[in-house]
Amino acid sequence: MSGEMTTMLAEQSRLGRARVMPWIRRLIFYLILLSIWEGIVRLEIWPPYLFPGPLIVANALWEGVTQGLFLPAALVSLRRLAIGYSISLSLGLVLGLLLGRNKLIQETVGSLVLGMQALPSVCWLPLAILWFGLNERAIIFVVVLGALFSITLGVEAGVKNTPPVYLKAARNLGARGVRLYTQVLLPAALPAILNGLKQGWSFAWRSLMAGELLYYTLSLGNLLQTGRDLNDAAQVMAVMVMIVIVGVTIDQILFAPVERRVRERWGLA
Amino acid sequence: MAERHLVAQHGHAVAGMADASEQPSGGISLEIVGVSKRFLARGRMVEALAPVDLQVKPGELICLLGPSGCGKSTLLSIIAGLEPPSSGLIRAGGRKVQGPGIDRVLLFQEAALFPWLDVQHNVAFGLRQAGMPEAERMRMAREYLELVHLSGFEHSYVHQLSGGMRQRVALARALVLNPAVLLMDEPFGALDALTRDKLQIELETIWAATGKTILFVTHNVREAVALGDRVLVFSPRPGRIIQEFSITLPRPRSLEHHQTIDQAREILAVLHADQRPDEEANDEW
Structure with a gap:
């Protein structure tokens, strides 16, 4: 019985992870995108009023x-x-x-x-x-x-x-x-x-x-x-x-x- | 048990519906007088059905047998009032057929359930058209789903059902309207042998309990012999009735019984004699 419970709980947490994982991957992707954007702004190729960074936006x-x-x-x-x-x-x-x-x-x-x-x-x-x-x-x-x-x-x-x-x-x-x-x-x-x-x-x-x-x-x-x-x-x-x-x-x-x-x-x- | 239940429900079904036929449960006669069908295909006039004459007694179960494209389906469609004949006329219970009516319900090979409705609402569709209140038609839908052994599937969608279950739903959807005539266009044609045998037996039981008039199209010879009071053999296009067999074997008939097989062999010989060598149907019995 308790063994069954454990596998059920394990199954549930596995399903939970399957739902959350895409969101985590998405979040990481956007964080990387934002840092690249900020990085380019810091290079000061264009004036900030034309190409502002993510924080300013x-x-x-x-x-x-x-x-x-x-x-x-x-x-x-x-x-x-x-x-x-x-x-x-x-x-x-x-x-x-x-x-x-x-x-x-x-x-x-x-x-x-x-x-x-x-x-x-x-x-x-x-x-x-x-x-x-x-x-x-x-x-x-x-x-x-x-x-x-x-x-x-x-x-x-x-x-x-x-x-x-x-x-x-x-x-x-x-x-x-x-x-x-x-x-x-x-x-x-x-x-x-x-x-x-x-x-x-x-x-x-x-x-x-x-x-x-x-x-x-x-x-x-x-x-x-x-x-x-x-x-x-x-x-x-x-x-x-x-x-x-x-x-x-x-x-x-x-x-x-x-x-x-x-x-x-x-x-x- | 289920069948007695069905009969008990019939009086109620008729009373509850605005324009159901005044017939009590049970079949009506069909007169098919010189009915033919021609249509234009790619600029050529095609004769699908040569003039057909046929008298069907109330409560009779008739099997129409013949190769694909011999106009059997067209004939059912005309009897259902879904298309007009090119000549001739149909009388159902003595009255001329002038369009579709729920005293004659057609069942299709592909079941033709509506995928946007769940099983229960599919069964209740015809009752809704007849103006029956929601609660009552849902109750009746549940009862008829029980009759076809599909209790518990009320809220399933069509894609979740097997082919046999779909045909059961289609049968419930027709029976709930208490039609006097069931027109069955190869309804079991696409099913596996086991499911088909089971549904045949159930159809026979329901027929025996209700006495409905049934026209059953098939190109399976043994199925025709097992079910029919009469088997009408059609020729290839243009379809006409080439021979009629009265089947007097005792019911219920087993598909495996030697009498069934002998009778089927006799009918098959007639089919073969009239068939061009490239036609199908002979591998299917």
């Missing part, structure tokens, strides 16, 4: 947050992202379903969507500014176009790759009309849709930053621009760190749990 990040600049800026950016992405999501789901289910729409609109996907969404910015002026609407417009086509193509791919036998089985069991879409096609397509959603999210994020670089109200993109104007590389880097943190956090909150569930249900590795 960390300090800039701390000050940016405590002076109440970074967090409100991040909130402004996130609000735009949320609005733009929601619009893309609704349009993309409908458009993707239509493309996946209707041959005529796929042959016509489908080719247009593929073409649009090849166009970086920043290219819409000059046009957006002409149409809407340099304001909130122009930025959201660019965010929407950034995410829309990735989401559409993801939904379309998912719907097209759904084995027809699922639809047959569902109709056979009494599913009709809209329920075939909500209870069969969309969930069946979820793995592919999720890929589209993630890609759309990262494109939306990029488009937003491009838009905000040009637009002078408080936002993450705008903080980058003011950092440049003030010759303050530490602020620029601090804001970049901030953008990475926000991006990774959203990914962990929004997409990682859904992805885990999809993997669990479909049995994907």
Whole structure:
């Protein structure tokens, strides 16, 4: 009995180590990276206001947050992202379903969507500014176009790759009309849709930053621009760190749990 | 025991569902009148099914036997109302079939369970479409999972099940709707011999207890003889019924019994006579 207990405990601690070890390796990697960075700064090849060390950047990040600049800026950016992405999501789901289910729409609109996907969404910015002026609407417009086509193509791919036998089985069991879409096609397509959603999210994020670089109200993109104007590389880097943190956090909150569930249900590795 | 339990549940299943058939548990008749199917493939008209006439009595178990691509599956699909015939018509319980209905449920070779739902929700899918409240349909799903010996797997996902277990779930998903007709399209075709034998016996038991009308497609001759009241032999494309055998051997029939084997041999001879040499099916009995 006690022998069993010992092996169980040994097993548990082994599992615990297996979970912790990657984090330790990651930590060591970043510590090495930071010391290399600090080492290069100490060589004084470039002046510190152009190439500040990690401590200075960390300090800039701390000050940016405590002076109440970074967090409100991040909130402004996130609000735009949320609005733009929601619009893309609704349009993309409908458009993707239509493309996946209707041959005529796929042959016509489908080719247009593929073409649009090849166009970086920043290219819409000059046009957006002409149409809407340099304001909130122009930025959201660019965010929407950034995410829309990735989401559409993801939904379309998912719907097209759904084995027809699922639809047959569902109709056979009494599913009709809209329920075939909500209870069969969309969930069946979820793995592919999720890929589209993630890609759309990262494109939306990029488009937003491009838009905000040009637009002078408080936002993450705008903080980058003011950092440049003030010759303050530490602020620029601090804001970049901030953008990475926000991006990774959203990914962990929004997409990682859904992805885990999809993997669990479909049995994907 | 489990079968008596099933019968007891049936009245309840019908009462609980909005538009279930008014039939009590048990089968209905099927009339297949001049049903054929043609379709366009690569610009050529292909005749999948020559006009078929067939009368099925309520509660009859009929096996459709023939080489792959002889239109047996197409016929089941048409009876299920999932595709229209090119000519002819189907009457189920005297009423013309004009689309899918849960009085006729089709089971597929690949089970066609939904990977985004767990086992219990898969079984309850049809009840949900019929508007049954959540708690009640979950209770019924559990009961029918018990019937197919899958209690304890309610929350498993499809990828965690073996092929035989998937077919059991598919069977429960169909039976829970209390259909009068089960249309089975090689449901055991992809299973190993042992699992297949077990499922055959269970299907026969359930059939004996409920008296449902069953059309069972297979290209396994012995399986057809072991299960069927009648075995209909189909020709290769375009499929038509070339001969009909009434199987009067006593039930339950053993696959190994010499009478089963003799009967199978007789049917196989008919299959061979009508078959081009490159067709399969003869290695499968």
